[in-house]
Amino acid sequence: MQYVKLGSTGLDVSRVTLGCMSFGVPERGNHAWTLDEEHSRPLIRQAVDGGVNFFDTADVYSDGTSEEIVGRALKEFTRREETVIATKVHGRMRPGPNGGGLSRKAIMTAIDASLARLGTDYVDLYQIHRWDPATPVEETMEALHDVVRAGKARYIGASSMYAWQFSKAQYTAREHGWTRFVSMQDHYNLLYREEEREMLPLCADQGVGVLPWSPLARGRLARAWDTETERTRTDEFGKTLYAEGDREIVGAVGRVAEERGVSRAQVALAWLLHRPGVTSPIVGATRPGHLSDALAAVELSLDDTETERLEAAYTPHPVAGH
Secondary structure (H helix, E strand, O other): OOEEEOOOOOOEEEOOEEEOOOEOOHHHOOOOOOEOHHHHHHHHHHHHHOOOOEEEOOOOHHHHHHHHHHHHHHHHHOOHHHOEEEEEEOOOOOOOOOOOOOOHHHHHHHHHHHHHHHOOOOEEEEEEOOOOOOOOHHHHHHHHHHHHHOOOEEEEEEEOOOHHHHHHHHHHHHHHOOOOEEEEEOEOEOOEOHHHOOHHHHHHHHOOEEOOEOOOOOOHHHOOOOOOOHHHHHOOOHHHOOOHHHHHHHHHHHHHHHHHOOOHHHHHHHHHHOOOOEOOOEEEOOOHHHHHHHHHHOOOOOOHHHHHHHHOOOOOOOOOOO
């Protein structure tokens, strides 16, 4: 495993992050591929054994049970000081007023609940899951600063939003002497490259680490275009992200993979790992092979011709994933 700094911080993170959305109590999840604790633990152990030290979850994943499973497993499989745990706040965790969003009340309630579920005194990276247009950015940034000052989070990060929103949040924090975001978790892969227009240059200029979610385009880049899986049948959100015009790119991935004698997933992840500014793609896993491919991709380099073939068919997409 290779390790890099998270943006301009001194924090060392593995080049692959294990995304933990697939782990949780299935009955409390919102998708059909959720793995229960018995089936989640071997994958977390495989990641630890493979040198992964960065684990990303969220309070809304399976109604908090992802955090519970991840917290218990990491406590058993590794040492806290060697592990980088990231979680998120924003999504609705209960009905009624203040059950979600980024108000001071919501953030202060959510961080304590996440720490209790994870079984830890602090998280390394506390991220806002989305932008909250109903809360003043000053309120959100001051609350996040106070979370850091209280020792409940070491760093803060953000996820998918417009570049102007991210810039506004960073400027607000700087003007008040508050903690700024050190990372951006955004939607970025071979099928969706709109982040290259504004967000990625902004992150590069400001020294912000980039943690792409859905690096395999909800699995599209890991298999032939017409392959049907449980996820393609049931992932309603995923159906809004990609279109028939992406078929040619998936075909190019398949051809390069066949020529190299490696999996499609390795090729797609290798491309992403070598994009400027990318720190650590967030890779979800429901089978051991998913993690094996991710770990192998760290060591795979593509030449300029292969890269050009993979990128050639890309066309602009509507903004998606915010």
